[in-house]
Amino acid sequence: MARAAVLGRLTWQVGTVAGVRDETPTARTIMLDVPDWPGHQAGQHVDVRLTAEDGYSAQRSYSIASAPGSSVLELTVQRLPDGEVSPYLAEVLAPGDPLEFRGPIGGWFVWNPESTGPVLLVAGGSGVVPLMAMIRTRAMSGNRAPFRLVYSVRAPDTALFAGELANRARADAGLDVTYVYTRSTPPGWPEPAGRINADILTAGQRAQPGLSVFVCGPTGFVEATADLLVDAGQEPRTIKTERFGPTGGQQ
């Protein structure tokens, strides 16, 4: 993946839904067939645009979940109860349907598979999607950089990619996955439900030299996590953040 590839101006294009996969009762992955996909970097997103018959259109950003290297692009979409775009994507869209999008977009919140330094990924809810792309890209590129994912979810059944993460935590050498349950825990979980804290983020260790951090989630989660990390001695410039909200951000 050339980091500084020459970019053109971005234009809208149409992909075809090749398939859909339920991830949780309220989230699913859309597999989008995009001929001539130029590839992407782990952490990038696409903008999706829906247009009604009367010409009204709405657009949102969605993180790419898949690793580069395929012409099928995977977007994992969490349905928001009052969402304008996500209910259509997470419930109505069916294989064979066209979907208007543009991308890949964004070069800031990306992990470069040629880097070898340790990485801490911190996800709040569906903020795990771009971090999953990094985990998948690491595995696909044979990279052995130490990766630790701290994944905060409300309850066990809201966790995205739970099966794949469990398999990867066993099979991908150097990958560690830690869950934080904020409302309800699995039976027998050693800790009561609660918010993420400094001990969980640092695993009880002092600031690790060379550690890169990626934090993605709702704005409040990202701010709180970044503050905890800085208080624990992590250099602010080593922390990259991506916030999402109901209007324009990644969802």
Add this chain to the structure above:
Amino acid sequence: MNAHLDGNVLAGALRELFTVDITTATGQCVSCGTAGAMGEARVYADAPGMVVRCPPVTRVVLRLVRAPGRAWLDMSGLSYLELQLPT
């Protein structure tokens, strides 16, 4: 409304106008002189356009409004942008 997003969400809208990625660019705030990655700027996207603010002083550094066939871009809050280009 203080549920701001961040500069990552600007990337698509500005790539529609320019051929560079704005999120990896360094921008300097006219008001306080702080220079930082545009990807880490605060973005308020629930206005009719996108309003970008400098994190330390929350002064507006960039505004973008899009309409059919037109775009308005106000960058008067930035003294410079340093852009990453292919070598």
